Amino acid sequence: MVDENQMKNVLQAYIDGFNHGDAEAIIALYADDATVEDPVGKPPMQGKPAIAKFYRNSIKTGAKLALAAPIRASQGQEAGMAFDVRLEMPQGPALIRVIDVMRFDSEGRIASMRAFWGLSDMQMGG
Template sequence: MSVTAADQIQAVEAYIAAYGRGDLEGVVAVFADNATAEDPVGSPPLVGKTAIRDFMAVGISMGAQLTLEGPIRCAGDYAAFPFVVTLDIEGQAMRIEVIDIFKFDDEGKVVEMRAFFGPENMKPA
């Protein structure tokens, strides 16, 4: 069985919602055990759910909030979605504009996450 666009959209929405609740286990639940995450693209990939959990825990502990900024786009085994991360860094409210791409396995779990953003996408909020 291959993953459907509806499955992909549901997984992305669950990821965003869990992050907003500070629900680390809910965030990690969308990932396959052998998933990789490159956040941002160009950084060394995180490999496996434990590494991804540790990485996500940092953002959640900082109070980062994720807000979708447009529709989720699905094509084949992939979903791409624009969103904004808002958080305080050393007392400064920041806004980071990101596009994530998730690749899904046949079970609807994310096997690859790639986050596209750079310094030009980081601004005071």
């Protein structure tokens, strides 16, 4: 069992990992057999190697994350947060508005991450 504050700390560490450009810190938050569905609606990635590749590439974009509201917990083993991503795309600076929801395993590692963002949540010019 993980408590609400433990879950919130992991989500904050996820934000901090991006803002420090530290892909390995983010990858370390995940369980070995975790899944990442980013965005929701696309086939999920599964397992540490696929997840590690995804975050190493994400960090290379220079993406920085800013919470749009305080992190939310739940009364189960899940938590969520709304944030804004600013990154450099080949076309220039961009902003993506995202909600991530994460499910935890019994050891407090992320077992599942799902990222809600659509094409209507992206804008160029950041």
